Amino acid sequence: MDHESLIQESIKALEVQFQYYEKISQLNTEKVLKAFKKNNIALRHFNPSNGYGYDDTARDTLERLFSDIMGTEAAILRPQIASGTHALSLCLFGILKHGDNYISASGLPYDTLQTVMGINKEVEGSIKDLGVEYRQVDLIDNASLDIDKVCASIDEKTKLIMVQRSRGYASRRALLPSEIGKLAEAVKKIKPDVVFMVDNCYGEFVLEEEPSNYKCVDIVAGSLIKNPGGGIAPTGGYICGKEKYINRIATRLTSPGLGLELGSYEASYRPFYQGLFFAPHVVCQALKVATLMAEVFTRLGFRAIPGSKDMRSDIVQILELQDEAALVAFCRAVQASSPIDAFVVPEPWDMPGYDNQVIMAAGSFVAGSSIELSADAPIREPFHVYVQGGLTFEHGVYAIKNILKNLNI
Numbered sequence: 001m002d003h004e005s006l007i008q009e010s011i012k013a014l015e016v017q018f019q020y021y022e023k024i025s026q027l028n029t030e031k032v033l034k035a036f037k038k039n040n041i042a043l044r045h046f047n048p049s050n051g052y053g054y055d056d057t058a059r060d061t062l063e064r065l066f067s068d069i070m071g072t073e074a075a076i077l078r079p080q081i082a083s084g085t086h087a088l089s090l091c092l093f094g095i096l097k098h099g100d101n102y103i104s105a106s107g108l109p110y111d112t113l114q115t116v117m118g119i120n121k122e123v124e125g126s127i128k129d130l131g132v133e134y135r136q137v138d139l140i141d142n143a144s145l146d147i148d149k150v151c152a153s154i155d156e157k158t159k160l161i162m163v164q165r166s167r168g169y170a171s172r173r174a175l176l177p178s179e180i181g182k183l184a185e186a187v188k189k190i191k192p193d194v195v196f197m198v199d200n201c202y203g204e205f206v207l208e209e210e211p212s213n214y215k216c217v218d219i220v221a222g223s224l225i226k227n228p229g230g231g232i233a234p235t236g237g238y239i240c241g242k243e244k245y246i247n248r249i250a251t252r253l254t255s256p257g258l259g260l261e262l263g264s265y266e267a268s269y270r271p272f273y274q275g276l277f278f279a280p281h282v283v284c285q286a287l288k289v290a291t292l293m294a295e296v297f298t299r300l301g302f303r304a305i306p307g308s309k310d311m312r313s314d315i316v317q318i319l320e321l322q323d324e325a326a327l328v329a330f331c332r333a334v335q336a337s338s339p340i341d342a343f344v345v346p347e348p349w350d351m352p353g354y355d356n357q358v359i360m361a362a363g364s365f366v367a368g369s370s371i372e373l374s375a376d377a378p379i380r381e382p383f384h385v386y387v388q389g390g391l392t393f394e395h396g397v398y399a400i401k402n403i404l405k406n407l408n409i
């Protein structure tokens with residue numbers, strides 16, 4: 001079958017999935033617009049600020065808007081948060097104190113967080129360096145939360161439980177907000193004052209509900225150059241949740257006594273507002289691209305995780321490409337299909353912190369943004385490429401055509 005027909009047949013076979021994503025996008029768009037209305041968002045909220053940023057209405061309103069969207073008491077959403085890792089790091093350093101212990105309930109956390117925590121190597125200034133003990137409970141069969149084991153790991157010194165919703169760069173499925181909420185409820189029965197934290201990166205707006213909609217979930221964090229930035233936010237991260245924890249974490253972002261009262265932005269918060277407006281739709285586009293990749297590659301005899309008909313809770317798609325040449329050809333085609341840096345030819349390289357060479361494709365308007373179509377692959381068996389993003393479905397289809405051509409399929 002020629003590529004065009006393969007793609008068109010695949011799209012036809014995904015009618016149910018696409019309609020489902022569109023329904024979620026409709027619901028989430030309405031949720032976002034109602035929050036805009038409730039907060040009386042107006043053009044004056046795009047006025048820049050400078051200096052200390054005292055009484056910056058644009059900043060404060062943006063944070064209230066986001067916390068309404070996420071169903072929380074409070075939120076920090078700022079360009080001064082440099083990345084998702086920084087947001088998660090602020091949560092850990094804001095909550096944990098010397099002598100505490102904390103538990104990761106979803107196995108080994110995302111790579112960059114391991115360094116923050118000081119669990120993969122000795123790192124000066126890490127959480128471990130602070131004198132905080134780390135405990136880990138792996139997923140059952142690399143798939144579901146082990147509620148009994150997490151509960152059994154809690155003692156009087158346990159201050160925080162963390163869960164990662166997305167697969168990140170692990171070959172497991174993404175966890176549903178309902179599963180996370182159920183664990184949160186179970187641990188609060190054992191220890192009501194434990195802080196339950198969720199790494200929500202890549203998960204925002206994929207479903208109608210968020211982990212923050214569960215009352216036992218205390219803090220949720222993520223990146224603005226992923227889902228909630230809608231491809232428009234130029235930088236930043238967010239943390240939302242219960243006010244008392246947000247205030248404590250705010251003392252880490254700025255300093256004790258200053259909290260969220262300071263922080264200016266002369267470039268205007270408009271792209272953050274506009275990004276939130278676009279986010280549900282853009283996430284829907286990214287989900288369609290990921291699901292189409294899964295369908296096309298499954299039809300060609302490759303393994304796709306998740307499968308094209310599987311329930312999703314993040315935007316990441318894994319394709320098992322079977323050899324190094326295919327990984328390289330795939331990533332080069334994604335790069336060559338990008339709006340930016342399409343002339344660049346990616347090469348596998350020794351990325352600091354990785355045991356294997358890694359190849360990456362990212363031709364994005366916002367540097368490193370992975371809500372824009374991007375692909376990365378560690379050069380090792382079973383030759384998994386991680387693909388995510390896509391601001392428009394059309395871009396994804398164009399990339400798939402180029403990938404098929406480049407793979408000589």
Ligand SMILES: *Cc1c(COP(=O)(O)O)cnc(C)c1O
Binds near residue numbers: 083086112164202
């Ligand atoms: C992207 C991501 C992070 C944070 O990464 P940054 O590159 O620092 O924004 C953390 N956890 C997961 C699961 C992620 O996908």
